[in-house]
Amino acid sequence: MEIRRYRRSDCKELTELFYNTVHTVNARDYTKEQLNVWATVQVDLEKWNQSLQEHFTVVAVNNETLVGFGDIDKTGYLDRLFVHADYQRKGVATAICNRLEQAVQGRIVTDVSITARPFFEKRGYRIIQEQKVERQGIFLTNFKMEKIR
Numbered sequence: 001m002e003i004r005r006y007r008r009s010d011c012k013e014l015t016e017l018f019y020n021t022v023h024t025v026n027a028r029d030y031t032k033e034q035l036n037v038w039a040t041v042q043v044d045l046e047k048w049n050q051s052l053q054e055h056f057t058v059v060a061v062n063n064e065t066l067v068g069f070g071d072i073d074k075t076g077y078l079d080r081l082f083v084h085a086d087y088q089r090k091g092v093a094t095a096i097c098n099r100l101e102q103a104v105q106g107r108i109v110t111d112v113s114i115t116a117r118p119f120f121e122k123r124g125y126r127i128i129q130e131q132k133v134e135r136q137g138i139f140l141t142n143f144k145m146e147k148i149r
Contacts, residue, residue, distance in 0.1 A: 001092065002061045021084060112142055125147045
């Protein structure tokens with residue numbers, strides 16, 4: 001598996017991976033209604049690309065297949081970390097997160113799904129607060145977490 005920097009040409013594939021991961025991996029912790037407002041069918045590829053280019057973004061590639069991605073901004077906000085459903089629990093998220101954490105100094109903050117909470121806790125992140133996030137009138141639970149190094 002290779003971890004490399006994001007390229008503009010990755011954008012469409014990343015948004016598809018995001019959608020599919022949310023709708024499969026996160027389905028055990030969220031309702032269909034919540035999943036539909038979290039990861040919608042329609043995405044603004046230009047907006048995604050701009051965000052991914054502004055952040056330090058890496059992708060995991062296995063045999064030319066994009067299997068995960070993550071990004072962090074200059075302030076230490078870890079924005080996204082998603083791994084393809086078929087590559088869960090194989091070290092992909094760990095490899096991506098290791099690279100992201102190395103890219104910044106000091107405290108890292110992230111908003112974590114119910115599903116991802118155990119992964120981040122094992123990495124030494126602690127919960128700052130439980131949150132109810134509203135999307136199109138639907139509320140989703142997640143956790144603001146931090147890692148102080």
